[in-house]
Amino acid sequence: MKLSQATTMLDVALAEAQKRGVSVCISILDAAAWPVAFIRMDGAPLGVIDVAGKKARTAILFQMDSEVFAKIGCPGGDAYTLENTNGGLTSFGGGIVLRTADSTVLGSIGVSGASTEDDIAIAQAAAKTLTA
Amino acid sequence: MKLSQATTMLDVALAEAQKRGVSVCISILDAAAWPVAFIRMDGAPLGVIDVAGKKARTAILFQMDSEVFAKIGCPGGDAYTLENTNGGLTSFGGGIVLRTADSTVLGSIGVSGASTEDDIAIAQAAAKTLTA
C-alpha cells in the first residue's frame, strides 16, 4: 500500500460520506495491519475512532470483510471467541479487505460512524479506486 | 463542563442514593471523556469503581445512554462486539449523557453499585440539575 493510494481512498470515502450526509471515521491499514492513514470527520462521535480501526484490523487479520467475519465470530458461530482475539475484533460490517485488480491483498479499510449499510458503502467506494 | 456543575451533580446524586439507602460510585466525565469528578460512597463494593467509569465512558463516547447502547452492543444485537471497543464498554443502564437545556452535550455521568433501576434514577436526578 502506498500513501498515495490511501489518500486517494480517503478522498473518495470522504466525498461519499458527505454525499450521504454522514460523519464517519476512516482507517486504512497495510497488509501487515499497520496504520497508513486515518481521518475523523467533524461531528463523528469519539467512540467510532477505535471502531473504525478495529473494523479494518478485523478485515486484514483474517483477510475477510468484517460483515463476513461477523457470521463466524459470535455466540453460536463456528468460531465463537475469535472476536475476542487480537485485542478485540469487530463482528459487524464496515471493514473491507483491499485488493488490486489482480487480487493482490494491499491492506484494509474500516469505516464507522453511520449506519452499517452506509459504512460498508463508503468503504466499498474507496476500495473500488484500487481496481478501476 | 465546569467543576461546579459536576460537584452540584455529585451532591444531588449522593442525596438521592442516601434517600434510597444504597451505596454507589459516581463518575462524571467531560464531553471528551476525561474525568471531572468522582466519589465512592462508604460501603460500595470495589468492583463498581471501574463500572461507574465505564458506564459514563460508554454514554459519552457514543452519545447514547448505556441502557440504549445495551440493545445494540450485545450478542444478537446489531453491533455485537461494539461493547468490546474503546477498552471495554458497558451494556446495561446507569450511564447517561449530560445535556444542557439547549441540548448541548456537556459530558456524561455513570452510577454503579445499586440495582440498575436505582443507578439510573440516581444518574437522572443528577442530570436534571443541568436543565432545571
Added chain:
Amino acid sequence: MKLSQATTMLDVALAEAQKRGVSVCISILDAAAWPVAFIRMDGAPLGVIDVAGKKARTAILFQMDSEVFAKIGCPGGDAYTLENTNGGLTSFGGGIVLRTADSTVLGSIGVSGASTEDDIAIAQAAAKTLTA
C-alpha cells in the same frame, strides 16, 4: 477512609488551590489504594489527571510521601526501577500519606497541576484536616 473525610479534604484542597491561583487535580485513595474521590479544577491540563492519581498511588503503596520516594526511586537511587513497578509510580512531590492523629494510615492524597511546591502545600493543607 470515609467519604465524608475525603470530601472535607477536597473542599480544603480546592480552597487552598484557589487561594494560590492555581488549577490542579486532586485524587484521594483509601489505605488499599482504591479511589475514594477525585476532582479536576477548571483549566487543569488533561495530563495531570493521571499524575495526581499516580502521586497518591505512590504514597500509599509504599507508605511514603512521593517526594521521599523520589530520592530512592530514580537513576542513582537506592532502589532505581522501583518507580517502574506497580504500573508506574511518581518520583516527585505532591503525593502524601494520610494519617489520623494517632498515626493510623487512612489512605493518600495526590495533587498535580501547579508547581511541585504548590502541589505539596495543597496536599498538606488537606491532610491536616485529619489531625486537627
Added chain:
Amino acid sequence: MKLSQATTMLDVALAEAQKRGVSVCISILDAAAWPVAFIRMDGAPLGVIDVAGKKARTAILFQMDSEVFAKIGCPGGDAYTLENTNGGLTSFGGGIVLRTADSTVLGSIGVSGASTEDDIAIAQAAAKTLTA
C-alpha cells in the same frame, strides 16, 4: 479542530518532508487528545507510527512542546517519571502544541521518522498554517 484544518496541515507537512527527502509519520490530535488525522509516508519505519502519536499526545496533555517537556520529564529533571504517565510520553522534540492566531489551543501535531531537527521543522511548517 476541524478536519479541513488537519488535512491542510498534513499537506504542508508532507510537502516539507518531501522537500527534505525524509519519510515520516504525522499525527494530529484535537484539544482533548483524540485523533483527527494521521498519515505514514512510504518508507517510514513501523516503530515511528506510535512515536508520532505519543509526541502529539505529550504536547497536548501538558500544553507544552515535547522538546520542552523533555527537559523536565527525564532522569535528573524536575519531574522525572512524568514521562511514564498517561500511557508513556515522549521526552524529545517533534510534538508541537497547535494554536490559532489568538493563541487558542486547537490540538497538537506529532512528527516522527527523521532527525529530531527535521521532525520539529516539519511540525512547525504545519503549525504555521493555523496562524498565517
